[in-house]
Amino acid sequence: MTLTLESTPTASALTLRPWQDADIPAIVAAHRDEAMRRWSMGPIHDEDEARAWIADQDMGWADGTYLSWAIEEDRTLVGSLVIKAADPPQTFATGVGYWTVAEARGKGIASRCVETITEWLFGGQDFIAADEIELLHTVGNEGSCRVAQKCGYVLESVLPPLLPTFPDEGHRHLRRRPA
Template identity: 45%
Template sequence: MSDIVILRTSAPALILRPWRMEDVPSLVEAHRDPVLRRWTGSAVEEHADAVRWVQAQERGWAAGERFGFAVLDPSADTSLVGNVVLKDVTPGQASAEVGYWTAAHARGRGVAPRALEALTSWAFDTFGTGGLERLELLHQADNAASCRVAKKSGYDFDRTLPALPPGFPREGHLHVRRGDA
């Protein structure tokens, strides 16, 4: 799998590529951020946790059901600025889910919407002929930043979802983007 490169005239480029073991130190550093830990379900607190997390990303790629991308900023010595993921991909299934996070030092620079747009285009280009028609974006209802990212990325608000502890402890929002949009 080659990297996905975003080139825009109005914003700096980003590189999206599958996670690698060399990303472990940057992943641990990103997860030291309490804001990131509040909104994500993964617990990466030390080197061993990050190794397991990257290995899980690699297994998802190998199984063809979860495609996690490290988001890198080539203008900042290719530093890690975030993560985007396409998950719950099943051949012949009409929908899949997307997710993302942005490292603290990169917030407010449009990283999440640009990376999500690239992932969305890649997902429909790659899996649309196999039946993928819609992508779903879920976030906790009180995460206003994720609502803004969803809107900027063309994901329309669909409905509020009830809490489903322990994995989804609070009400959530479901946003949807269709392949023909």
């Protein structure tokens, strides 16, 4: 499934599209960035890991639990957007996550994509149930905090570290379906 975000007076059009093997070099390059290594749950080090990661994204679509898109601007990979189905008792809300390449940060790309996918989730799509959407990030990741706030996600709680996967505290932002 492909989604298109129209251009605005200040921003280029964006395309959310399925991942492709042609994205492998760009995925590896994106994960060489220091910020990606710092904030990512699972940095990708080489083409084999990128290929396996794409296969995982495809599997999520196949079983309907994890919908992942490549974010493209002017035919260039600039990031990733993912929706994770709620998985009780781990989480009771659908989750949204994203990353952008270093050159794309600060341009509003992540917030445009998160807002678009939030509206899509609340707008009657038939893929994943979503009455609440959570956006989680590590405390200290100010960029992700700004995206959450800009998109109307309210800070609900500070989560304690969960070793070994999450060694730092986290923020849990939440947005509820409008009444």
